[in-house]
Amino acid sequence: MTARLPLTGPLDLAATLDSGQAFRWRPQVPTSSGQGGGWWRGVLGSNAVRLRVPTRRDGERLYLEVESSPEPEDDLLPHLVRYLDLERDIDGVHHALAMHPYLQRAIASFSGLRILRQEPWECTVSFLLSPQSNIPRIRRNVEALAQAAGEPIETRDSPVYGFPSPEALADLGEARLRQLGLGFRAKAVAAVASKVATGELDLAALQSLPFSESEAALQALPGVGPKVAHCILAFSLDKGEGFPVDRWVRRGVLREFFQGRKTNDKVITAWARETFGPLSGYAQQLIFHWERSQALEERPLPGSRAFQGRTGPARAQSVERSSSKTRSITRLMMEMAWP
């Protein structure tokens, strides 16, 4: 099954799918002849899918291919539209945030950066894995969970697994979760899985609560502090006030908005909510991506795939200098690799 969806605004799949919101998307490696490039493979519900946004003059379109069988339910498209939040007026959001010169710079590089609306359970587990970890490792951990306890999904080539149900993860237990490489995070994953499996906790119900109540309910869970709670709020519960503060965001905010004075994260979070309101999550993503890309530019890590260019304006900027137009990283990379 394939589909084409019209886009009303920019969509940068690389920035949106591959830098820390979700952890199961992989770029499809193009063949030596350049075929298959630009696709992103992932799992949506019980479907193995791939996505692509080719460059077009008459406006961009999103291409979807379902690589698994049986055929998907006919509500897959609505689910995809919701997952990528395609009906969001991202240009409008960015226009509002561009009143801050610092954010304006980030917007110029990441105009198609979206905030996903993930399934709350998968998002919660993903960020339970995040404390004192790093994105490559979180990816590995999530994938290990899927292989150990997820439902197999039929495809033509390598087997794919759905994200495990709460019951499946609860049944694994802390010890087995540790064996999968989660480290001390296994305890929290096991505990929260058990709460959801027994019905004691209804994550989806938190979406209909006011922001602060939803935030408090999440932080009452084992392994969920301010950072993890705000990731869940922003990336799966559609709470625009969510503003996860990690070291990148902290660095950017203190330098650009606090004159370099250091303050604690509680102050930063409150400031963000006052300053950006329901657009806090978008501001946070722009800051996060911009700060990481800047760090990458300073220390390019020769040979790293990041340097060879999917995300990060380090490489893109050098191209943009010779091209007067500002384009999204995704489109830029496509033009470079597949003219």
Added chain:
DNA sequence: AGCCAGGAGAATG
């Protein structure tokens, strides 16, 4: 090799 990681939670001062 050795430092550090999209933190949380308990232990201190």
Added chain:
DNA sequence: CATTCTCATGGC
């Protein structure tokens, strides 16, 4: 209440 230590392991 603010700061410090511990947790488990792997990426670079």
